[in-house]
Amino acid sequence: MTKRTILALISLLPLASFxxxxxxxxxxxxxxxxxxLLGIGICVVIFMVLRQAFLWYWKxxxxxxxxxxxxxxxxxxxKSIEENNRLTQSQIxxxxxxxxxxx
Numbered sequence: 001m002t003k004r005t006i007l008a009l010i011s012l013l014p015l016a017s018f019x020x021x022x023x024x025x026x027x028x029x030x031x032x033x034x035x036x037l038l039g040i041g042i043c044v045v046i047f048m049v050l051r052q053a054f055l056w057y058w059k060x061x062x063x064x065x066x067x068x069x070x071x072x073x074x075x076x077x078x079k080s081i082e083e084n085n086r087l088t089q090s091q092i093x094x095x096x097x098x099x100x101x102x103x
Contacts, residue, residue: 007054011047 055061 007050010050
């Protein structure tokens with residue numbers, strides 16, 4: 001099983017346990033709505049806690065920080081290449097201009 005499949009099964013586990021809970025039949029629909037909302041709320045809290053644990057375990061913040069550093073370095077390289085191209089183009093124009101004046 002892949003990690004993604006395991007995570008999906010773990011996240012659906014609370015839903016299965018709430019779905020199998022015993023409930024007494026009652027005439028008012030308010031109790032069932034409160035139970036459903038409570039179950040959804042608990043699932044959201046469990047999801048958020050597990051999400052933070054997995055992000056910490058796989059060190060996602062460190063990976064994002066390193067990617068940001070790489071982006072900044074690549075932008076610097078791109079700027080230096082563009083500056084080099086601009087200078088080369090101006091040298092070419094000067095050389096062509098001098099050659100035209102000689103002819």
